[in-house]
Amino acid sequence: MSKQLSLSTCYNSIKPIKQLDNMKQQESFKDRVIGLQGNLMSFAYQLTSNREQAEDLLQDTTLKALSNEDKYVDNVNFKGWIFTIMRNIFINNYRQNVRQATVIDKTEDLYHLNISQDSGLNTPEGSFAVKEISVVLNSFSDDYRIPFNMFVAGYKYNEIADKLDLPLGTVKSRIFFARKRLREELKDYR
Numbered sequence: 001m002s003k004q005l006s007l008s009t010c011y012n013s014i015k016p017i018k019q020l021d022n023m024k025q026q027e028s029f030k031d032r033v034i035g036l037q038g039n040l041m042s043f044a045y046q047l048t049s050n051r052e053q054a055e056d057l058l059q060d061t062t063l064k065a066l067s068n069e070d071k072y073v074d075n076v077n078f079k080g081w082i083f084t085i086m087r088n089i090f091i092n093n094y095r096q097n098v099r100q101a102t103v104i105d106k107t108e109d110l111y112h113l114n115i116s117q118d119s120g121l122n123t124p125e126g127s128f129a130v131k132e133i134s135v136v137l138n139s140f141s142d143d144y145r146i147p148f149n150m151f152v153a154g155y156k157y158n159e160i161a162d163k164l165d166l167p168l169g170t171v172k173s174r175i176f177f178a179r180k181r182l183r184e185e186l187k188d189y190r
Contacts, residue, residue, distance in 0.1 A: 029069050032078055033062060039079070040086060047090045057093075061086040136185045140178060147171050148178035 040061060044054035064085050065072075072081060137145055150160045161171045 029072070030066065033065050033082065036079060036082055037062070040082065043083060043086060044090075047087070057086060057090055060089050064089065133182070133186065136182060140181070144174050144178040144181070147174045148182075151175050 037058065041054060041058050044057040044061070045051065048054045048057060061082065065082050068085075072078070137149065140148070147160050147164065147166075150163070151157070155163070157168055157171050157175075160166075160175075161168045164171070
């Protein structure tokens with residue numbers, strides 16, 4: 001009985017030591033994140049070129065790293081792990097901003113060009129240019145016009161190929177030749 005008591009006493013005395021080790025590891029993790037704040041701020045500023053956006057990116061990265069501490073593996077480069085988190089957040093935010101800045105033209109054929117909100121359409125020159133582009137695009141045969149307009153509308157090559165039941169290479173070449181012809185027809189607008 002005294003052996004059992006001594007084993008349970010040993011186990012109970014080890015348990016707080018493990019909890020203390022876990023607390024030290026957590027503090028160490030937080031200290032490491034805080035220690036990289038200067039480097040992360042520099043990287044964030046390189047990505048955004050804007051102090052306020054860099055600070056937001058730094059804050060998002062720090063929060064994400066701290067909330068995903070359990071996903072960090074000790075044998076992984078800590079600095080690289082944190083910088084990858086920041087880069088991925090930046091890329092996701094950029095993609096989201098691009099999607100929000102796109103206006104979808106809901107005309108009859110649903111394949112007109114998507115243009116950003118600051119496209120210059122409010123000026124007479126801008127609306128004239130869009131009309132000229134539309135005239136040139138409408139002069140294309142459906143084989144070239146539809147894949148090109150779908151690509152500009154945000155479809156990926158493989159999605160266009162699936163929707164039009166065409167080989168991927170055919171879709172890519174038709175879009176390439178549509179771009180080339182559009183450049184040739186509208187060379188005065190460069």
